[in-house]
Amino acid sequence: MRRTFEWMIGLRYTRAKRRNRFVSFISATSIIGITLGVTALIVVISVMNGFQDELRERILGMTAHVTVTGRGEALADWESVSERVSANPAVQAAAPYVQAEGMLSAEEEVSGAIVRGIEPELETPVTDIGAHMQEGALDGLEAGEFGIVLGSALARSLGVGVGDRLMLISADVAVTPVGGMLRQRRFTVVGVFEVGMYEYDRGTAMIHMADAQALFRTGQEVSGLRLKLDDIFSAPAVARDLNRDLGYSYAAQDWTQSNANFFRAIQIERTVMFIILSLIVAVAAFNIVSTLVMLVTDKQGDIAILRTLGASPASIMTIFIITGVFIGLIGTAVGVGVGVLIAENIDVIVPWIENLAGTQFMPADVYYISEVPSRLDWGDVGLIGLMAFALSFLATLYPAWRASRVQPAQALRYE
Known part of the structure; x- marks a missing residue:
């Protein structure tokens, strides 16, 4: 029953109410940020995988x-x-x-x-x-x-x-x-x-x-x-x-050995791109901190009432962890879905954009290959999803701990 009540309240706090629409707006922006970051990571890493495979295949076709x-x-x-x-x-x-x-x-x-x-x-x-x-x-x-x-x-x-x-x-x-x-x-x-x-x-x-x-x-x-x-x-x-x-x-x-510097450069570029784009996910995930801090401030009266009804500090902390993790989970799930969809159809999307813009993104006389390849690696997808979820979880800990430290008497003084 205690776990049910924590989940019920935690999930309810993620929905917009008349008093906390701005908090819900911040939650939505956090979800969108995580979605965009995860999508970008999956697409870029898939394209880098595709580049590596294509270059290896074409190089070995001649060497x-x-x-x-x-x-x-x-x-x-x-x-x-x-x-x-x-x-x-x-x-x-x-x-x-x-x-x-x-x-x-x-x-x-x-x-x-x-x-x-x-x-x-x-x-x-x-x-x-x-x-x-x-x-x-x-x-x-x-x-x-x-x-x-x-x-x-x-x-x-x-x-x-x-x-x-x-x-x-x-x-x-x-x-x-x-x-x-x-x-x-x-x-x-x-x-x-x-x-x-x-x-x-x-x-x-x-x-x-x-x-x-x-x-x-x-x-x-x-x-x-x-x-x-x-x-x-x-x-x-x-x-x-x-x-x-x-x-x-x-x-x-x-x-x-004969192409060592070339493939090493690709691997370094892949790692650097992963780190840079991970910062987007990190920034979006830590927006959850501001969301939960504002939510804790808005819900101090509710916290005090729950405490007087017998809720423990651990239960209060769990409620807000559930709220923050749910935000991160939605953003991660949507980002993974959109990222996989784009990565699997990059060969259709890129030509369509090139035709629409009237330009070629990768001229053959500039780049080694003239098409944007993609290879979706489910191991990379799992790693990206796990990283985004972990950052979302870490972002909930401090605000949830602050919520568990709210004193009922002080919170109800001005109610």
């Missing part, structure tokens, strides 16, 4: 899970090294590559690019580049035919398409009897790919490995081996095993 290179020199015996690394049960496929910087020239357009020589039949199992071909096919690269595959943005900047010819100029200088000359060769565009990441679409070109070896004068040597694993998250452990097995002459680097 290997693990890369094996020689320490300070190219790989001359890449076939034997490939056999040794393929013996690791975690390695699914291995592909050699030759990589260098080059200059592409078509008509009056010139652009620099990273030129990668590949074996198409070996490269396909390692990366997803074949699945992102817009025109042509990766198999169009044949040894001695001097074909080239370009990123979509690079092809547009050069004004070329499949079947067009361009000049590839090596960054290395060839020494001739008449002096130093840049190595150059005419190539035919046999394909255009688009992975959706501007850095790669704008700055990457692929040719056959034999053609790269001929252009860059590497002989039978390659720059390294690119490996695909059965689990991308096991890459650090596999890289450590390969470094131990291959010895000091070789170096195995996993994708988390």
Whole structure:
């Protein structure tokens, strides 16, 4: 019965009455503040999760899970090294590559690019580049035919398409009897790919490995081996095993090392955004303090009557804790619902806002990706909801304690 009466009174105090409409208004603003804070936190963290997943997927679509290179020199015996690394049960496929910087020239357009020589039949199992071909096919690269595959943005900047010819100029200088000359060769565009990441679409070109070896004068040597694993998250452990097995002459680097600063920056940004937006929830939650302080002042007569009827200080404290927690619970529940709804439909909401505003929030030439991704993590949702509820509870303690300290005689003196 005592618990029932505490809940009944505590919940009744959350409803507006003629005498305390301003208190109820403050309660409503607290609820709205908590709702907005929780909603913003869920949406932003979901978008950050989506960014991290999208970037990882697109980066790994162009880069290997693990890369094996020689320490300070190219790989001359890449076939034997490939056999040794393929013996690791975690390695699914291995592909050699030759990589260098080059200059592409078509008509009056010139652009620099990273030129990668590949074996198409070996490269396909390692990366997803074949699945992102817009025109042509990766198999169009044949040894001695001097074909080239370009990123979509690079092809547009050069004004070329499949079947067009361009000049590839090596960054290395060839020494001739008449002096130093840049190595150059005419190539035919046999394909255009688009992975959706501007850095790669704008700055990457692929040719056959034999053609790269001929252009860059590497002989039978390659720059390294690119490996695909059965689990991308096991890459650090596999890289450590390969470094131990291959010895000091070789170096195995996993994708988390080659992109460490990038992903660390994303994680730091995610943490900072969580802290900043948590302050919104904290400010809204501690508005409950002012709400309950005003409510305690308004209800001193009621408190005194309850005390004279036998209510204990603990019961009075419980009544006001229930009032404050109920306010926080409503704001948290509504915020979680709205936040989940927005996060799950961000791919529809953002394009609608862009069309309405007539602008694009994320131009591809500025950002790595041109769409706003989202991945809702229920663990994050639970953490945010628990944090908001905990802050709401903490905000009730001092006003509720003050209410329990009200003396009936003093409170009824002027009644």
